[in-house]
Amino acid sequence: MWEEILAKYFNEKGLKKSVKRKKFIDFFFKADKHFSVDELYEKLGKKVSRSTIYRTLKLLKECGLVIEQKFEEKNRRYEPLHLSYHHDHLICLKCGKIIEFNEKKIENIQKKVAEKYNFKMVFHKLEIYGYCEKCQKS
Amino acid sequence: MWEEILAKYFNEKGLKKSVKRKKFIDFFFKADKHFSVDELYEKLGKKVSRSTIYRTLKLLKECGLVIEQKFEEKNRRYEPLHLSYHHDHLICLKCGKIIEFNEKKIENIQKKVAEKYNFKMVFHKLEIYGYCEKCQKS
DNA sequence: ATGAAATTGAAATTCATTTTCAAAATATAA
DNA sequence: TTATATTTTGAAAATGAATTTCAATTTCAT
Numbered sequence: 001m002w003e004e005i006l007a008k009y010f011n012e013k014g015l016k017k018s019v020k021r022k023k024f025i026d027f028f029f030k031a032d033k034h035f036s037v038d039e040l041y042e043k044l045g046k047k048v049s050r051s052t053i054y055r056t057l058k059l060l061k062e063c064g065l066v067i068e069q070k071f072e073e074k075n076r077r078y079e080p081l082h083l084s085y086h087h088d089h090l091i092c093l094k095c096g097k098i099i100e101f102n103e104k105k106i107e108n109i110q111k112k113v114a115e116k117y118n119f120k121m122v123f124h125k126l127e128i129y130g131y132c133e134k135c136q137k138s
Numbered sequence: 139m140w141e142e143i144l145a146k147y148f149n150e151k152g153l154k155k156s157v158k159r160k161k162f163i164d165f166f167f168k169a170d171k172h173f174s175v176d177e178l179y180e181k182l183g184k185k186v187s188r189s190t191i192y193r194t195l196k197l198l199k200e201c202g203l204v205i206e207q208k209f210e211e212k213n214r215r216y217e218p219l220h221l222s223y224h225h226d227h228l229i230c231l232k233c234g235k236i237i238e239f240n241e242k243k244i245e246n247i248q249k250k251v252a253e254k255y256n257f258k259m260v261f262h263k264l265e266i267y268g269y270c271e272k273c274q275k276s
Numbered sequence: 277a278t279g280a281a282a283t284t285g286a287a288a289t290t291c292a293t294t295t296t297c298a299a300a301a302t303a304t305a306a
Numbered sequence: 307t308t309a310t311a312t313t314t315t316g317a318a319a320a321t322g323a324a325t326t327t328c329a330a331t332t333t334c335a336t
Contacts, residue, residue, distance in 0.1 A: 113244075122231060128251065130252065
């Protein structure tokens with residue numbers, strides 16, 4: 001699925017398939033969780049430069065395969081976007097723990113809200129901030 | 139309400155009530171909408187420095203009276219947090235227009251999700267990205 | 277294999293945010 | 307009120323994530 005979207009995008013834009021890009025994209029979609037650029041740089045054994053990581057993420061954002069999340073940290077996180085399945089986040093204000101959840105009911109209400117405002121929804125972000133079980137106690 | 143929270147916080151921390159702080163806080167809570175630091179700087183007639191604006195916003199965040207929003211722009215936005223009323227955002231990916239909405243049903247489901255994970259919710263952010271009525275046509 | 281065009285990484289740049297520090301403002305005590 | 311200690315302020319410097327530049331390298335259609 002994402003391979004086709006990517007192939008189509010590369011074709012339209014006249015982009016070339018490079019070794020570095022392939023290495024990065026393969027790792028990222030296989031891992032299928034959110035990362036910071038630094039984490040990606042480390043995970044790839046520092047074999048793909050940060051410049052290239054930023055640049056490739058930009059491409060992936062443009063074809064809608066990745067979303068950029070800005071949590072409380074100062075750097076951004078990137079997450080492969082699977083069209084069939086979307087999850088949201090519970091974020092602990094004390095320890096920073098991120099719990100993922102999925103709630104169909106919320107998705108449905110969101111669709112209705114978008115319709116009400118004649119808004120064509122592409123994706124959404126829902127973040128619930130608070131204290132996780134551990135941090136409430138300590 | 140917010141005056142009391144603030145007074146209590148100032149007292150606990152041994153903070154002083156300065157002219158600049160007062161000027162800033164009065165404007166911000168009266169305006170009651172989200173601003174970037176630059177907008178605040180302009181709105182206050184450049185009479186309160188950016189340093190002081192950043193510092194005061196930090197205090198307000200700490201006592202839970204303001205939330206920091208990170209949208210697609212590179213700078214952050216700040217919004218007075220009214221405990222009784224919370225709204226979410228529809229954000230246009232093309233023109234950047236931000237529409238506010240409020241949906242009680244979503245809030246209720248969020249409460250249930252938080253409970254399910256033994257998570258103590260403090261606040262949440264829901265952003266729906268897509269295309270506004272105008273931008274769908276053009 | 278050749279050459280035009282795209283890609284790469286290191287270094288430079290950008291720019292929002294944070295920190296530093298000396299001067300000014302505020303609060304408390306005498 | 308005056309003295310004293312502490313906090314606050316703004317300009318300038320520092321920080322650091324993200325972006326851009328550019329010469330060298332890689333890709334790919336011919």
